[in-house]
Amino acid sequence: MKLIRAEMSLRRQLLLTLSLSFCVLWALAALWLYSDLRIQMRETLDQRLAASARMVAGLVSQLPEDARRRTTQPMLSIPPSTGVACQVSSLSGQIIMRTHGEFAGQLDATAPGFSNKIIDGESWRIFTHIEDDLKITTADRLTERVMLQRNVILVAVLPFIVALLGSLIMLWLGIRRGLRPLEHLRSELACRDPETLTPVKISNAPTELLPVIDTLNRLLVRTSDTLKREQRFTNDAAHELRTPLTAIKTHVQLASRLPSEQAHEALAQAEAGIARLQRILDQLLILARVEVEYPDSEIAYVNSKVIVKTALADLTDHERITVIQKDKPVTVNLPHELAAAALRNLLENSLRHTPHPSPITLEVQTKAQNVIFTISDRGDWPASQSTHNLTQRFWQRNDQTNKRGSGLGLAIVATICERFGGSLEFTARDDGGLVARLTLPISEHSAR
């Protein structure tokens, strides 16, 4: 759920941040453009107003002096046009000509230069120019100017807005497209059953997402393997514990029903069942101990000689084992009890499968950073093709059930090797029997 929320907010966050900054930046640019344009336009229009005043002045000054003064009526009349007005008068106030008679006197008292004035309820931009004894006033209606400005701005700003909207849409599409693999991953994870441990598959995942998916899949595979292993182990352990329990229960029940002579036999069988149960429990405990974490400080490191001694001490029939120590004893990089358990299990298996009094040899030698324990026997082992079965948990031989072990011994050796960086291999001998080679790493710690 957390993942989904994070993904959603990532998309929303991107969209929000980007579209907001787009809008703000484009709006600022538009504002700047607008104000700049307004100033430029006003200046241009003012210049044109002034130019037209000067142009009229030039024209009027060419009239003969007396002609200008002959009459009190304006001599020249210009047909009025909307939006612009003009008036020419002498400095004494005599109107020589004007466009808008209805303005009577409104344009008279204007100071030279630019000014704004409201005439008949409308705003005008007025320019007054004095040349010799002439006063020329030109006026522009502001409404026209505003109209013009509005049109110019509309023409300039509309593409801006369209472009902005376009960018926003592209942005939205881009983000959606870019985050699609994430969305796929989310829906893939959301749809799957929480119990499912199959790897996640996303088509066309971008390189940024690949390590995440890889890590996730590796984790899933590991979890699934662990679960499978645990499940198998639980099943096997249940099976192996139930078998001796059944034997014990059956024979104990029989003992109470049979005449005393046969009852003794039944009890002896029950005892054999108990012994087997005990062996299995011991081995299960060792296995459990292999799988816990060992803090470095708590490991008791010992040398190979001590390991051999400990392993032999626990075996009942160890006189048959000849130990050949080839090199100087070295410290083994394994907890003492586990190294000894591994070696003991191998020796025990050899003893179990080698008919008495056939000898077994244990050779200890140092090679590079490893110590190698080689156990050779002449036991009647199964055919070589099944040597890899030997290390499977609860794998038992088909025949001769009196040789039955716990089914865990060699599996424990294999687990110890795997856990502490050792190795275990079996080779069938041509003359019958088996060679087991246990390789354990040497420690840099000094032995206690």
Add this chain to the structure above:
Amino acid sequence: MHILLIEDDELIGSGVRTGLELAGYTVDWFTCAADGRLALANLDSDLVVLDLGLPDIDGLTLLREWRAQGLTVPVLILTARDAVADRITGLKMGADDYLLKPFDLDELTARVQALLRRAAGRAQTLIEHGTISIDSNSRQVWRDDAEVELTRREFMLLQKLFNARGGILDIEQIKDSLYGLDTEVESNAVNVHIYHLRRKLGSDLIRTVRGLGYRLGEPEDMTEGCLK
């Protein structure tokens, strides 16, 4: 009644065999599927007790094989696999009952009895035939309400004939049922048991079918026989 026991574990196998023999059954025990398969092909077993975790072939495979061949012998599975899925698979493959290890010897015997009864098509433990009635649980026999003492093998033979429901049993079938494989059997042993049964329960109870074997007489004949 002959029971074929297939169990690879030495300790369990010997215990179950003794337990079933104590309950009055003839038991032959094999420790691998191959031997069990061979035994069932040659023996007329009334029931098979089958362990699933066999070293050579999985018990379920063997069971499926038998059912495919059309063998209807009741099969009781012994197993340490307790997952429900495993049980369902076992029953689907044609097992008649399922017993989880570790089990109680009394429960095993009770289930074996129930399976044998069911195989004979009866829900009751008490079976009647003319004037004779037998209780397969308590192993008692009555003739005209008077209890008759039978030896273990005589009872087994009588039960076998009752379960055949008038069908003909040949000497080999009867021998398998009474002795299994292990015991050396005298050639006329079956005849001796038949003779004793006729003496104890009336001469018309068992009919000889010349050249084929024996079958149970009709109840009407028996009544007449008794009246004579």
